[in-house]
Amino acid sequence: MSTFVYMVRHGDSPKEGNERTRDLTEKGQEQSHRLVDILKNEGVDAVISSPYKRSILTVEKLAEQLGKEVLVYEDLREREFSSEGNRISDQELLPLLEKSFKQPDFTLEGAESNTACQKRAVKVLKDLLVTFKDKKIVIGTHGLVMTLMMKYFDSKYDLNFLHSTSKPDIYRMEFQDNELVNVQRLWETK
Template identity: 40%
Template sequence: MNTCIYFVRHAHSVYTPEELERPLSEKGARDAIRVTALLKDKNIDAVCSSPYKRAVETVEGTASIHKLKIDIYEDMKERTLSREPVEDFSQAIGKVWREPHFSFPGGESNLQAQKRGVRCFLNMLDKYAGKSVAVGTHGNIMVLIMNHFDDRYNLDFWKGLEMPDIYKMTFDGKVLVEVERVWE
């Protein structure tokens, strides 16, 4: 039996320097309602999330409608790009994708973040084998995990993501069978 992971990139949030408690914006809250509507008929067996408030808020409606609690996974949090704010975010993201071993001071390289995310994701595939799971997460870590299974998921793919966005990944064991975009 296949395992289906609905990767849910969080909706738009209000910028605050504190990553953990950054809430959804008004638009983000409206879009989270759309996420719930899109996932309500998907027979979701479990809902997981990054510990970041914006990711939790994006999937809490899905958990509520399916009468599930949200399991928090620390390693689904967004990658740390740098300890200090970077001057040019686009340039910095481009650099870490072009140079997978490179990291800014206090940040994670693509390889470090990918290893963390994939380890967590593989544990989810074991724990929820044969089930359908919604996972609230973040764009960069989501694409790094997807890239582990298929290198078509890269910087250009990340640049095309919406906020929120939903991708259904279907697995036979730990083998990726299909990826389908669910967000409309």
């Protein structure tokens, strides 16, 4: 038997504001309904999310459709780039990402590295693979932390992969025990 993890990158969200409390835009809300259509017949056993509002809101409608609650895990949050918790601009972010993928232990003062982010998130994912063995789970997540979790199991999930993802996005990961055996993208951009 296999365990299936559906990594769901959050929908469109405002470009400014606090990382933890940023909402979805109207477009992001519409995308969450489309996500329900894609995943409602997959036989999902649990819906899990990062604690960030935009991730919860992206998977919340699916959880409601399935009669489940969203289980929130703090360590699935996005990588922290600043101690203030505010979003940094794309112009600032891109060189930080490039440096972080070349030097995984690189960090800004008061923030965390790719290595630290990956370690905390993969620990949760490994625990979920045990708790939900041979089940199907959805994880509401973010682009970078999703990429780092996937990279842990297969090095091809790198910065180029991150840049190729969309908001939202869905990747169905198939595990046999702790081994990743298949990944399929389910979200199609329109």
